[in-house]
Amino acid sequence: MWVSTSVCAAFCVVALGACRSLPTRLHTLSVLPPAQGASPYTGPALRVAGVQMPAATDRTEITTPLLRGGLDVHDLDHWAAPLHQLARETLSADLIARLPPGKVMLAPRGLSNDALNLNVVILPFVAEAHGSQFVASWHLTGDDGAVTGVGSDLVMLECAPVNSASEVPERFSELLGQLADRIAAQLAVSAPSAELR
Numbered sequence: 001m002w003v004s005t006s007v008c009a010a011f012c013v014v015a016l017g018a019c020r021s022l023p024t025r026l027h028t029l030s031v032l033p034p035a036q037g038a039s040p041y042t043g044p045a046l047r048v049a050g051v052q053m054p055a056a057t058d059r060t061e062i063t064t065p066l067l068r069g070g071l072d073v074h075d076l077d078h079w080a081a082p083l084h085q086l087a088r089e090t091l092s093a094d095l096i097a098r099l100p101p102g103k104v105m106l107a108p109r110g111l112s113n114d115a116l117n118l119n120v121v122i123l124p125f126v127a128e129a130h131g132s133q134f135v136a137s138w139h140l141t142g143d144d145g146a147v148t149g150v151g152s153d154l155v156m157l158e159c160a161p162v163n164s165a166s167e168v169p170e171r172f173s174e175l176l177g178q179l180a181d182r183i184a185a186q187l188a189v190s191a192p193s194a195e196l197r
Contacts, residue, residue, distance in 0.1 A: 026080040027062065027169040029090040032177035034098045039184035043191030046140060047105045048095065049117035051087040057125045058083045062165045065128050074165035087176060091120065094180035099187070116140045116148060116192060118183070123154070125172060132171035133158040136179055140192055148192040155182060 056063065062077040079086060095118075096104045105115040123135040139151030159174040 022076055024075075025077050025166065027077060027166070028080045029086045029169055029176065030173040031090060031093040031097065032173055034094075034177075034184070035181045036185075039099050039188040041099050041103055041184065041187045041191055043103075043116075043187065045103050045105050045115040046095075046118050047115045048088050048092045049119050049141075051084050051091060051120045051122060053084055053087070053122040054124055057122075062168050064162065064165060064168065065126055077165040077168075079169075087120075087122070087172075090173065091176050091180060094177055095184065098180055098184035116142060120179070125175070127162045127168045127171050129161050129163065131158055131161045132168075132175065134172075134175050138179075138183060150187070150190050150192045152182070152186060155179075157182075 056071060059073075060078050062074045062079065063071040064074070066072050092104060092106060118138060118140055120136060120138045125134040126132065133156060135154050135156050137152050137154050140148040142148065157175045157178045159171055159178070162168055162171055
């Protein structure tokens with residue numbers, strides 16, 4: 001009887017040890033260097049007021065599309081913070097690297113009335129074995145919400161494919177860097193007036 005109790009206890013210890021869950025990996029985005037030097041932008045300072053994206057992308061877990069449709073939710077690969085917040089912070093840092101000093105403000109809305117608000121909308125972000133892409137648009141507004149007329153229509157940005165969920169943050173970072181390059185280039189040729197703040 002003692003032997004069977006010992007064997008049973010040992011089996012329970014081994015079984016409980018096998019039930020230990022795998023660690024969750026946290027991912028963030030990276031700031032990438034500009035494709036060209038600093039933009040000669042001379043307009044008013046701006047702040048990245050917000051980045052909107054589809055709810056299926058802006059979730060805790062990293063997702064990738066399935067071949068048969070739908071999403072593969074990677075339960076062990078999580079964003080370190082809400083993705084729209086990571087995207088806003090990373091795009092701000094990308095623009096700091098691309099615009100002249102003092103042209104990107106990090107102060108939240110309302111704390112500095114001297115900056116225009118950059119609002120970005122990212123439509124479905126797709127990261128798969130065939131390539132990574134997102135469609136985005138952006139525009140500048142004053143604190144009163146008045147549109148400045150400076151912005152973009154929808155633009156499709158593309159980069160390398162992904163082979164695993166751990167490559168998704170790198171591809172998203174590359175696409176944000178491309179978007180920052182486009183924003184800086186357009187601001188250089190169509191700077192809004194300082195009166196629009």
